[in-house]
Amino acid sequence: AAPVVPGRGNTAANLFQWTWNAVAAECTRTLGPNGYAYVQVSPPQEHVPGGAWWTSYQPVSYRLESKLGTRAEFAAMVDTCGDAGVKIIADTVINHMAGADSSGTGSGGSSYGVDSFPGLYGRNDFNDCRTDITNYGDRWQVQNCRLVSLQDLRTGSDYVRTKIADYMNDLIGLGVAGFRIDAAKHIPASDLEAIKARLSDPSVFWVHEVIGSAGEPIQPSEYLGSGDSHEFQYARNLAGYFDGNIAGIRGISNGLLGSDRAGVFVDNHDTERDTHGTMSYKWGAKYVLGNVFLLGYDYGWPTVYSGYKFTDRDAGAPMSGGRVQDASCANGAVWTCTHDWTEIAGMVGFRNTVGSAPVTRWWDNGANAIAFGRGDRGYVVVNNQASGLNQTFQTSLPAGTYCDVVASRTCAETITVDDSGRFSAQIPQYGALAIHVGARAGDVPTDPT
Ligand code: AAO
8 A cells, every 4th residue: 555644544536637737736725635645647758649538658758748747847746735745646657658550749849650769769679579469368468569559668678677767766856656557467577676676766656557357367466576556356346336235345355455455446547438347437426435435444545536527438638739728626517526526525534534443333234235333433334225224323433423524524414423332324315424533523614614
């Protein structure tokens, strides 16, 4: 898991395709106040031109000049977010460069083409296999051939390792605290370990994007030598429970990575678009409940995904003049702003308060409603039913009047826990409730200003 920041936990928000200026503003406006410890940003390096979101995943050079902002803007974002208590995790694309199907001028003015990244990489810096991966059952092919025609870097070479380490060291020098390693499955684990050893801070946090899939030879567990791995099966399991019934959701992590090594999310930018059997914002109320569970339960290191609305899989965020327009949560027609939904912001605070307290006092109705405590620190109820739930719950909480942090930010709804730790509540259909010792009536302002 990403290192815990005292008083703030380690929850991350992933602001997909947000510009550096917009991320900076959001750190101050919502991410810091909501209690996030990290924000994952889209790849910052120079990339191929075009309006699709995925140009971010075709590097042209390691200059920090992109549709998301300039180097100076990136540096300013790191500082502004740092002041708000939020550290940066950079999505880094180091498996490959641009696709072999295009050539031209990148977002920072560098020219590029097949085997040609002047001053950086030439033909010898790419693997000899020059065809596309067709069989994920073939380890050699997955790690030596091209992922969707992307020119595959020879990460076994000293020179390529140095260039990648230089890039990551540049980001560390700017204050970046962690990295998502894109397409890690396509790089031998030993190459990644060798690259990490060259960093100015070899203990910096890494999480590998390795889409675990039954029957494939390369699995997320193989990468634990250089960091954590994302656990895609968690997201698939989560969707399966919420689509069916959640009474058995305590088994969600059976057979998965250990909790301390698993990066978990309800969705990410790939899974919300491609067929992965996961939830997305298009699921509505169940998606909110999935996020409540993600943040309330004690498995894995959670990242809340926040992107933009789309119908066309390839469509990028709105652009003007070669740059993505600054995201704004006021523009709800475009940006989902999941990270600032009342329920989710409330659960980030919940997670920060309960910390590592174990799951206790489990309750379920054998169908589609569950509840559990986190030691004597908090209690959550999730009702995945099309009807309301009226129930009395036994908690380990001290008696008192608590704010339902899912219902409001202003303690507009309270829950009274009696001397024996019980409370009764009515939870709406497809609704949730969460209380914790960090938000009792009187603790939080009831006036939003
Ligand atoms: C674009 C165009 C291409 C063009 C290329 C070059 O779309 O037509 O050839 O440019 O000009 C993103 C986009 C791509 C885009 C690319 C470059 O998604 O559309 O290509 O940028 O601009 C594999 C990798 C995984 C990768 C994923 C997309 O293993 O690393 O494909 N994700 C990352 C990023 C992603 C990005 C890249 C990598 C490239 O997050 O956004 O691509 O930088 C199975 C395998 C997986 C495999 C998937 C998809 O997964 O196990 O390893 O992921 O297939 O091929 C169930 C199954 C599971 C299956 C999954 C998905 O969950 O259990 O096994 O479904 O089907």
